Amino acid sequence: MPLADVAIIGAGAVGCAMARRFALEGAKVLVLERGADLLSGASKANSAILHTGFDAPPGSLEQACVQAGYAEYMAIRGRLNLPVLETGAMVVAWTEAEQAALDGVEAQARANSVDDVRRLGPAEIRAREPHLGEGAREALLVPREHVIDPWSPFLAYLLQAKALGAEILFGAEVAAGRREEEHWRLETSRGRRRARVVINCAGLYGDVVDRRLLGESAFEIRPRKGQFVVFDKAAASLLRTIVLPVPTERTKGVVLCRTAFGNVLVGPTAEEQQDRDRAATDEAALKALIARAVEMLPALEGMPVTATYAGLRPATEEKGYRIAAMPDRSWITVGGVRSTGMTAALGIARHVYGLYERLGHSHAAVAEPECPPMPNLAEHLPRDWSAAGHGGVVCHCELVTKREIEQALAGPLPAGDFGGLRRRTRCAMGRCQGFHCLARLAVLTEGRFAAPLATPTEAP
Structure with missing residues (x-):
């Protein structure tokens, strides 16, 4: 039975980026995904916003990974043909209290070295977004927040890993495992596999996998459902910029933005639930999202809705990422990665490789392989x-x-x-x-x- 250097459990956004990073560093990689395809879990319902980290907690691991991930994505997107719809974002204050809070949002952005933010008054907001509703008092413009294809990057990452020899198994749920001398023996629904180090990127099942194989978990996944409404492509001409709310302690709030596919998206909600697999939409929440979208962008009144959907985010009892290495067990857990995970994935992978090296492992890095450019799905580029x-x-x-x-x-x-x-x-x-x-x-x-x-x- 072949012995992998690392077994990565989960082929969501973070797992795909992890496989790419470790393969580029020269490791022999095994990816185990219980679904039939990549992005079968929480990652399939991401909001497709490329974040600058302007609103991340300063000095946090999240802030470092988001900004490292953003930089790497922008560096590799050309060769992989990964589209970026350059929109910028505005954090819009609609009330006096929200306007007062913009000072803190701007200070946080500057503390995170996002120094190109600037304040917009009502006239500048109207000039940038003439269809926006009345009552916008002030906004913070974040010029480098953009929209991307929510799925193609991760297929590209996994294709690069495979080109470098990674073994990728779908339909391979990890049911059990134990440490034997210098390696892990993993029992999966597709047979037994061995690896020197295990990296748990199981998302919504991160705590379950930890308990299943380690007997304990340092965190508890508390699934948080987010519902979305997708308006018809005719709506895209009404909006240029990502419209963000002033965030609260609990949530980043409801976002209104274009998609790379030519629609307009509003969402998500933030609803805690027990079910880790099923994220159902409900009429009341969807009506509330549509009403909020129309309030922000009145021209959406009567605009056809193309789709509605719901996704689950792997929230935990704490807001930060739950990433930890266990040297005595040759195990690294990557948990609690929520709404910024799509952008942060490449940065998280680099951070985790650093933890892996501190466990005493190293390899000879290889040149980045030739990777055929991804087919373009973005509406603003040739199809x-x-x-x-x-x-x-x-x-x-x-x-x-x-x-x-x-x-x-x-x-x-x-x-x-x-x-x-x-x-x-x-x-x-x-x-x-x-x-x-x-x-x-x-x-x-x-x-x-x-x-x-x-x-x-x-x-x-």
């Missing part, structure tokens, strides 16, 4: 439908081509289920939510997934 030979458009709402579908089902990391295919291509994620393209997709994916789509005769 596959505009290039010759695409084989026809399968999903007309999102203009997804047959070639894009076929490429997502092939290659070193083909889509493992329908959710993975949607995240790779955006098929069935537009106005009709698959009503018109599901039959064609069932034909194109026949025999590919453990849970097949309806056959053409069964599809609506």
Whole structure:
């Protein structure tokens, strides 16, 4: 049985970045993901905002990882063809109390070395966002907060890891394990595996994995549900900037922003629940989100809603990241990574590699491998439908081509289920939510997934 240097449990945003970092450093990497595809857990419902760390606690691990992750993302995005929709963000104060709190928000940003922030008065707010509702008293402009594709970066990270020899197993839940001499023996739903060091990136199940293999956990996951509303693409012309609320002690609040795919998004809510797997939407919360969006951007009144969804964030009893190395057990836990995890993932991976080195391990770093550029899904850049030979458009709402579908089902990391295919291509994620393209997709994916789509005769 082969022996890996590290076994990374979980292929969410952090796990994918972790696999890339350790593979680049020369480690022999094993990734164990219980889902059928990457981003099967909390990470699939991220808000796609690339954070500067302006509002992170100064001097915190979160602040350091967010800013390191931002810098690395911007450095590698060109070669990986990862889009950035340059929007900037405004923290908008609508009340006198919120306006008073902007001083603290600005001071925090400057303490975090985000020195390009500046205050905007009502006239400047209106000039930047003419469709914004009345009553905005003042705002803090954060020019380098942007919007990105929420899924393609992590596929790129995992593809790089695989190109460097990483073994990636989906449908591989870690059921048990024990330390034997100089390595861990892990029992998974896909057989036994061995690794010198285990890195727990299990997200919503981080504490469960710690208790299952270590007998204890230093934290408790308290799933926090966030619901979102996605407005039709026609709404994108109404908004240029990410509109952020003045944050509270408990939550960053409801955000209004464009998406890389040409929609407008509002959310999330912040609701604690016990269920770690199911995040259901509810009508009252969605109506409240729509009402808040219309209050901020009145032209959204009557705008069609393309989709609603809910995601879970792996909150704990403390706000900070719960990252710790256990030298005597050859184990590193990466837990409690919430809304900033998408940006921070690359920074977290670098930090954890440093912890790994302090455990006494080192490798010979390799040159970053050639990685084919990711297919572009962003609306503001050229898409596959505009290039010759695409084989026809399968999903007309999102203009997804047959070639894009076929490429997502092939290659070193083909889509493992329908959710993975949607995240790779955006098929069935537009106005009709698959009503018109599901039959064609069932034909194109026949025999590919453990849970097949309806056959053409069964599809609506």
